[in-house]
Amino acid sequence: MLTVSVLVGSAAGIGVFTFIYAEGASYLTDRPQACANCHVMHEQYDGWQRASHRDVATCNDCHAPHDFFGKYATKAINGWNHSLAFTMGGFPEPIRITERNLRVTEAACRHCHAQVVHAIDPLEPGGAGAMSCVRCHRNVGHEH
Amino acid sequence: NIFQHKQEARHPFFRVVELTDDIDDPAVWGKNFPLQYDGYKRTSDMVRTRYGGSEAMPRTPTQADPRSVVAQSRLEEDPRLRKIWAGYAFATDFREERGHAYMLTDQLYTERQQVVKQPGACLNCHASMVTAYRKAGDGDMFRGFEVICRTPYAEARPLVEHPVTCIDCHDPGTMALRVTRPAFIEGMRAYKASQGVKDYDVNTMATRHEMRSFVCGQCHVEYHFAGEGKRLTYPWHNGLKADEILAWYDQSGFKDWVHADSGAPMLKAQHPEFELWNQGVHARAGVSCADCHMPYQRVGAMKISDHHIRSPLLNINAACQTCHKASESELLARAETIQGRTQSVRNLAMDAVVELIADIVAARDGGATDAQLGVARDFHRKAQFLLDFIEAENSSGFHADQEAVRVLSLSLDYARRGQRALRGLPTGATAATE
Amino acid sequence: NIFQHKQEARHPFFRVVELTDDIDDPAVWGKNFPLQYDGYKRTSDMVRTRYGGSEAMPRTPTQADPRSVVAQSRLEEDPRLRKIWAGYAFATDFREERGHAYMLTDQLYTERQQVVKQPGACLNCHASMVTAYRKAGDGDMFRGFEVICRTPYAEARPLVEHPVTCIDCHDPGTMALRVTRPAFIEGMRAYKASQGVKDYDVNTMATRHEMRSFVCGQCHVEYHFAGEGKRLTYPWHNGLKADEILAWYDQSGFKDWVHADSGAPMLKAQHPEFELWNQGVHARAGVSCADCHMPYQRVGAMKISDHHIRSPLLNINAACQTCHKASESELLARAETIQGRTQSVRNLAMDAVVELIADIVAARDGGATDAQLGVARDFHRKAQFLLDFIEAENSSGFHADQEAVRVLSLSLDYARRGQRALRGLPTGATAATE
Numbered sequence A: 001m002l003t004v005s006v007l008v009g010s011a012a013g014i015g016v017f018t019f020i021y022a023e024g025a026s027y028l029t030d031r032p033q034a035c036a037n038c039h040v041m042h043e044q045y046d047g048w049q050r051a052s053h054r055d056v057a058t059c060n061d062c063h064a065p066h067d068f069f070g071k072y073a074t075k076a077i078n079g080w081n082h083s084l085a086f087t088m089g090g091f092p093e094p095i096r097i098t099e100r101n102l103r104v105t106e107a108a109c110r111h112c113h114a115q116v117v118h119a120i121d122p123l124e125p126g127g128a129g130a131m132s133c134v135r136c137h138r139n140v141g142h143e144h
Numbered sequence B, C: 001n002i003f004q005h006k007q008e009a010r011h012p013f014f015r016v017v018e019l020t021d022d023i024d025d026p027a028v029w030g031k032n033f034p035l036q037y038d039g040y041k042r043t044s045d046m047v048r049t050r051y052g053g054s055e056a057m058p059r060t061p062t063q064a065d066p067r068s069v070v071a072q073s074r075l076e077e078d079p080r081l082r083k084i085w086a087g088y089a090f091a092t093d094f095r096e097e098r099g100h101a102y103m104l105t106d107q108l109y110t111e112r113q114q115v116v117k118q119p120g121a122c123l124n125c126h127a128s129m130v131t132a133y134r135k136a137g138d139g140d141m142f143r144g145f146e147v148i149c150r151t152p153y154a155e156a157r158p159l160v161e162h163p164v165t166c167i168d169c170h171d172p173g174t175m176a177l178r179v180t181r182p183a184f185i186e187g188m189r190a191y192k193a194s195q196g197v198k199d200y201d202v203n204t205m206a207t208r209h210e211m212r213s214f215v216c217g218q219c220h221v222e223y224h225f226a227g228e229g230k231r232l233t234y235p236w237h238n239g240l241k242a243d244e245i246l247a248w249y250d251q252s253g254f255k256d257w258v259h260a261d262s263g264a265p266m267l268k269a270q271h272p273e274f275e276l277w278n279q280g281v282h283a284r285a286g287v288s289c290a291d292c293h294m295p296y297q298r299v300g301a302m303k304i305s306d307h308h309i310r311s312p313l314l315n316i317n318a319a320c321q322t323c324h325k326a327s328e329s330e331l332l333a334r335a336e337t338i339q340g341r342t343q344s345v346r347n348l349a350m351d352a353v354v355e356l357i358a359d360i361v362a363a364r365d366g367g368a369t370d371a372q373l374g375v376a377r378d379f380h381r382k383a384q385f386l387l388d389f390i391e392a393e394n395s396s397g398f399h400a401d402q403e404a405v406r407v408l409s410l411s412l413d414y415a416r417r418g419q420r421a422l423r424g425l426p427t428g429a430t431a432a433t434e
């Protein structure tokens, strides 16, 4: 048991260190607030501040693809859709994530957690046989 | 094989041995996957929960039965069981089930073996069968299955060596899950046909997620031996619900034995975990057997499936709390509330069935003819099967709480109607199913 | 007042009028809170769901009953209800309930009023009572409650004007929730005492979250009128479960009427939503009535509680999907599966009770004396109360699915034992409660 906790502790430590080193603090301060500019995102913003990932992942770490082109393509699509929806109204309340964006998010989990989950996730990330992370870890990003 | 390549590229495990479909020894597989093997070996632990797990009862080994520890006797806990099973092997010996490590010895030494000559079909669920089936069928699993089913147990027993093991659930090349039991393949085909899906093949058509329950459904199901060939058969031709299964048994005229007291043609239900789970909200929500009974555990920097298969109530943190944000004690209380309710209705239904048996006996002693007893005996058969279905199911109703009690109330109603039948009163329309 | 300040800061509303405890007109409150008032008015909508909601049935107004639209008659849907309520007002008129807007007129014009002289106690749950109780009691709510309870309905009716409204659930100064019904305050005190909590006072000791259910529990509960004073009383002295309530009625020897056919001293159960919900997993998980029946809705930048109280199945996105990430159709299917199972067992139990009545009648016609019928009549009373408890509960079992079916199977078992009693057979021990 002792060994396990030491290992877990250091793994988490490295994770945090890597994050801070690579991403910088700007993500933490600016970006989530950019999303929360929209009042309909307040709930997720509040939830994110109380959830386990607030110190390690921002909105876009989970909601935008981790490659450059995918990231900006997704932001364009979502930006358009959400602005439109925001202006026109008529979206479901509570808001529900779309299939496409859920796949983006699942890929984000795997991007950061590849090491931990490789043994249980034998197939191509996002492939047909993939295990949905959110099925068990629904609340990591923000409490619902 | 592309899959294999990717697997290797991403898996930093040491391929110590090359696994093939001829190797069934788990210790060999364990060389490649030592963490899973460690868990697997721990299924020999015995710990009680309020309604499940198992208790280690010391016994003095004899020549006929060398076991020094067995699980508690269910017949001693509840003497009514002897009455409802009068005339059948289960009235001789029936124990709480325990971990996978014991399956082969418990089957060999149960006193039920001394009362009835059993066929090799029994082995399907108590041993690693992949190599045995293939050998007996000259490479053809289905042929081997047929051969072993009809071979007497005592002759078939030496063909197997291990309890269920890696090879029964995993493809040795890719480690992907697979179904290796012909009876499950056929049972699912029949079930899917009843739902309008033709030619269903579980190994090619099931999702990875479904396989996380199907590997368990190979054994944790209601079954019977069909025909002279003693072909192991799962009775899902009308559906998976208890009353649908009963209807199918009634259609096909099958019986397990004739009740020693009431003279009714009886059915014995056994461990329908897979069937009951299917009716529950967890199954609807896509929660598989492995999610609760083999939850992920973190070992070092890696996350693996806990191969120490056991009661999730011994492991609530990993088994439940990832999905449910409630305390361990609260989750335990929720499960035990469900189980307690199920037990209370099970007790009502069991009393009713026992009384019906007594009533039939009294009527017969009072001179009633077989013709006059026919309807009441049919109600006895039905009431008892439905009671036994929930009694034999090992989660005490947890796998589908409302459904479990629905089935028990059908049982109660049949018992009631049997008692009316004895008095020549109308017994009402056939019970409404949902 | 700090609460008020916070409230104002978070809810930018315009204080158009100063609200006091003398203003019960919702239109006046609605000037400050137009969004809540808009929803409130919509409780006049009538829409059916599979098992709930309500259907608008046109009728020709008469002088005695000027309503041009009523809800569907439950007696016509299920003629067995007339049999089980034979001799009681409910056999005359019983309809599906509909929105709050109708409560006062539906109570006034139900044909049940023509059959039985009702007391003012009825008004407690069908009108805004705060000002009426205070007036009748010279400022003392409990005194006013006592006075109005014993006043004949026809005399008491002019003392009230509105169906349940803002003032019945809210403090006019702070808008905080509050309980305004003495019967609930007393009922909870008795219930908490049975759990070992002394001197419980709901208005000072309940959490805000509990109040989100308690305001509904003021009315959506089983009740009876105790003694000459017709004091409205909630029978929770032994607990909130159906069988605990039955035990209390048995202890206190209460009866609602004598069954016209069987001669048994009967109990009528009414709308025990609060009691059943308490046994369910939603209540355990802290999900309140308001969470499902008054879910938050966004209006502009604000989130408000939807005051259009109705079936959540007409509003699944807001009512369920906050917590459940499944599709609307899947959630509807889950709810209807639960309701369908409950209905199927309800039907079994109802048939059994109807048969028991017929058996008692036959025995009496065959010359059985009152003394000989006593035990069977007691079983009739018990079986029917438990059946009626779930029948009268308006969620068709959804509020606590397994518990609903447990209670129905207790009912079935009592009916069965009543039938045995008629034959002079032993009827077994008292049913085990959990």
Ligand SMILES: [Ca+2]
Binding pocket: B052, B053, B054, B096, B097, B098
């Ligand atoms: Ca066990």
Ligand SMILES: [Ca+2]
Binding pocket: C052, C053, C054, C096, C097, C098
């Ligand atoms: Ca209704």
